[in-house]
Amino acid sequence: MTDSPSSAPAAYRVLARKYRPQSFGALIGQDAMVQTLGNAIKRGRLAHAFLMTGVRGVGKTSTARLIAKALNCIGVDGQGGPTIDPCGVCEPCMAIAEGRHIDVIEMDAASHTGVDDVREIIEAVRYAAVSARYKIYIIDEVHMLSKNAFNALLKTLEEPPAHVKFLFATTEVNKVPVTVLSRCQRFDLRRISAEKLADHFAAIVAQEGVEAEPAALKIIAQAAEGSARDGLSILDQAIAHAEMAGAEASGEARARVTADQVRDMLGLSDRGAVRRLFGLILSGDTAAVLAMLRDQHDLGVEPLSLIRGLMEIVHAVTAAKAGRRSDDPAQSVEEREALADWASELGFAPLHRLWQLLLKGHEDVVSATMPVEAAEMALLRLMHAASLPDPSELARLLQEGGGVVRAPVLSSAPAPSAAPQANAPATFEAMVDLLWKNKQSAIADEVEHRVRPVRYSAEGELLFQPAAPVGEGFVQKLKGALDQITGLRWIVTIGDGDQGETPQPTLSERAEAEAAAAIAAIRDMPVIKAALETFPDAELIGVDETAKWSASA
Incomplete structure (x- = not known):
């Protein structure tokens, strides 16, 4: 005995379709747009054309259908008006949800790009809606309409009949003519945060009777890159993968999505x-x-x-x-x-x-x-x-007549240090040079760019103000490096100093000031002045020290 057609199991619907938002409350991550639409409906300030833009899968077409429901809902008793909370059970709501409402026309601009397709719309808008409050045209991927099609639509779009509303959706709003944008109320749908997507997926797997590790849902949410539809497609695949693995491995009745399975499925690295x-x-x-x-x-x-x-x-x-x-x-x-x-x-x-x-x-x-x-x-x-010396270190090595040492500058391991000195360097500049010579590149780089010395002593004291926030533990790391190199117990602190003590510029700030002064001096030279006056578009892009002194001589 065979099953009758009526007893056949219903066709499976993928999660992206099954959990398409049916109310504005189910539309995640777009609170600002929902509030704006709700206020417009309550106050009767409804635009004649709406444009939804955003990346794939954030709810543009779903929003357009929800707006169509909101404008045409008549309530459970059949007496309701436009509302931000459509009932979902009246005939207009159900027909729109199922895509069969005669007064809600959906058109894919990718396959209807020509002026003839738009001309059909222009002709049809003159007639009143058959059974709904508003006749609504939803045009998906509107940016794919041809230039002539856009031009043909402009007049109707600007002054449509009172019973007509246009709802446009696009992923590439930059391709929509400005003349069209200016006639629409625009909503930029935001990417959905990974945290909100993970919570959304957790609710869905609970409804589907599937167990999922929180880490697995986080990985799926991150892989979705802000798109609910992409994330649901990945989740659908992960559940199918988990069902096969679960049946073979443990025989559990409920599928279990694990982080390791998702990584394997997506080819992601741990x-x-x-x-x-x-x-x-x-x-x-x-x-x-x-x-x-x-x-x-x-x-x-x-x-x-x-x-x-x-x-x-x-x-x-x-x-x-x-x-x-x-x-x-x-x-x-x-x-x-x-x-x-x-x-x-x-x-x-x-x-x-x-x-x-x-x-x-x-x-x-x-x-x-x-x-x-x-x-x-x-x-x-x-x-x-990346392990080559910085330009400043390279110049210092060349100036001292030494060779370039190919040391791992990026190494996170402690660098070898020279034998401890009997006392500290005489000046702050000499202290920084000592850090560079002992391969303390990371600390020396930060000192050059962030440390404004207030007080320095050759007995092992440094008081400074940071030019920019320094990392956690920087003071201790600097003190430890100086202790190890010099053999002294340093006192390194951050503070303002006593009265009369003012912070000096950082070494990088001094170098920039010196370079600016050198360029200014070159610009003041008569021959350079004459050249710049003759060629006003010319730029002084660098200063060669040898050329500078020979020219000034």
């Missing part, structure tokens, strides 16, 4: 693995870096994902060094501690070089026919080029 790789890069262990890159590739991690992970770490370290607190819910305690340690050990200059080299490596891997090999070359370039 954040801990990326941190370990970053640590190996800083330590200069070439063989270990290449081996780990190959191991991650064998596990299914894409090389581009690793490069992006390293870029995220460099950005996070730089932001932490600048004093910004991280609010990433996916960051573990261990990750935050590692970022704080690197922020205190690395200078801004090495971090900027790391970022630029990773950015170049990202471009190479994207366009490479052999991504793994391109990633290996990028990491090797990162380790060797």
Whole structure:
């Protein structure tokens, strides 16, 4: 005996369709727009055309359908008017939700781009709605209409009949003519935060009877990049993956989505693995870096994902060094501690070089026919080029007549120090030189750019004011380095000093002032003045010391 057609199971609906918002309350992350629409409906100040813009999957088309419901809802008793909370059970609400309302016309501009399609709309708007309060036209991806189609629509869009409303949706608002934008009330739908998406997904898996680790939902939310639809598609795939794995592994009746399964499914690298790789890069262990890159590739991690992970770490370290607190819910305690340690050990200059080299490596891997090999070359370039001395250190070495030492400037391990001196350097400048000579590059870089000395003593005292926020533990790290190098017990403090003691500029500020003074002096030379008057568009882009003195002689 076969089942009758009526007893056949209903066709499965993907989560992105099943959980499409059916009310403004279910529309996540767009509170400002909902409030504006609610006030407009209550006060009877309804625009004749609305434009929703934003990235994919944030709810543009859903919002357009909700507006259509809000304007045409008649309530449970059939006597209601426009409302920000449509009932969802009256005939107009149900017909609009099912896409069958005769007075709510949806059109995809990608397949109806011509002026003839718009002409049909212009002809139809003259007739009143058949059964609804308003005749509503929803045009998705409106930016794909042709120029002639836009021009044909302008007059009708500016002065449509009172019973007609236009609702436009687009992902590329910059392609919509200004003449159209000026005739619409525009709503910019924001990307949905990863935290809100994770909460939304948690509610959905509960309704679906699925168990999911919070870490797994956070990974899916981050991979969605602010798009609810993308996130639901990934969640759908993760649940299917979990059902197969769960049945084979433990026989549980309920599927369980785990973070490891999601990482495997998406080909994402473990954040801990990326941190370990970053640590190996800083330590200069070439063989270990290449081996780990190959191991991650064998596990299914894409090389581009690793490069992006390293870029995220460099950005996070730089932001932490600048004093910004991280609010990433996916960051573990261990990750935050590692970022704080690197922020205190690395200078801004090495971090900027790391970022630029990773950015170049990202471009190479994207366009490479052999991504793994391109990633290996990028990491090797990162380790060797980033470990070169800073220009200031290179100039100092050349001035002293020494060779360039290829030391791992980026290394997070303590650098070898010279034999302790009997006393402290005579001047603040000599103290900074001593830090550079003893390979304390990160500390020396921060001292040059952030320390304004108030009082300095050759007996081992430094009182200073920070020119910009210094990282946590900076004072202790500076004191420890000076103690180790000089053999003295230093007193390093932050303060204003006594009356009459004023902070001096940082060494970088002094260098900038000297360079500006040198350029000003060059500009005052008669021959340069004459040249600039003759060629007013000319620029003085640099000062060569040898040329300056020979010219002035």
